[in-house]
Amino acid sequence: MADRKKWMRYLLYAVELLLLFVLQETPGLLPFIMGAKPMLVLAAALTIAMVEECVPAMAFGIFAGLLADFGGGTPMGYHALVFAVLCFFLSGLCGTRIQIQLFTSVLMGLWSCAAAVLLDWLVLYVAQGYSLAAYALSSAYLPIYFYTLLTIPVCYGLQALIRRFFSRF
Template identity: 35%
Template sequence: MKPEQKKQIGKWVCYALYLLLLFLLQVTPGVFPAIFGVKPVFLLPAVICAAMFEGEFRGSILAVVAGLLWDTSRLRPFGYSAILLLIFACLCGLLIVYFMRNNVLTALLYCFGGFLVYELIDWLIYFVPYSNGDAIQALYQVVLPRIVYSMLFVPLFYWLSSKLAKRLAVEPQ
């Protein structure tokens, strides 16, 4: 096996372990404190930030893996999160490549948009039809605090993604 191939395999193993660690932090009870009764979401901002550095194709692969991991812990159809994260990662990767600069402000914008779309779709599909009139209360007490709490970690994930991308860069010889 060529050294270039070994480095490429090592890169994907590092990303897989990174996503697995974030998944475990996100779903394990008691690891992160629940503020206002909600826990933060780590996979969505991690995938968006990784797509900003790795591009739309590699970012989409990471998004599908992260989405499938996330789907194993939720009472949602298998592939639900994977499809939404795939769309977000591909879109963010393409926007960085063709239109916008890669900086922390852009990451905050993309992650906020991703959280807003993901959480509102989730709220419309899974809270509104089964809420017995408490859908607006769920929006204010669950959805919006989860978005705000999760957004606090975006700069950290942006920094981690930049370090991972630079450290694991594979240059063709």
């Protein structure tokens, strides 16, 4: 019975990532803040990693990263690799050292989301040799970071609802 609950939970996580990807990529559905849209799949992958074990967290990081690569026009596998490593590390940290609640999930989101967005900026902008790197960071990447950070409590609430739903049975 426990295996069945676990696989049902994983299925709901996958459906959640797909729905958030559709929300993220649908034009005109989410408002732009300072010209940026949030990376909902990143916020969901990070919050899933906070409540799951390392290997499933990494798998959902890969899935979310592939969705981000598909929607963002980046080379296939880039975000999958970054999200997988980040989710694996975050899951290991949260599973052994930190009790995850809303406040701590936001604190974990502060640095993990920053790591993902800054790495995007470094690899996809600075390393490509584009000029005005500081301007790109302040006008494009930081608004994405803050907007994504605002969605972490909502994604954490979704993960808490899913876990609470399956703990009843």
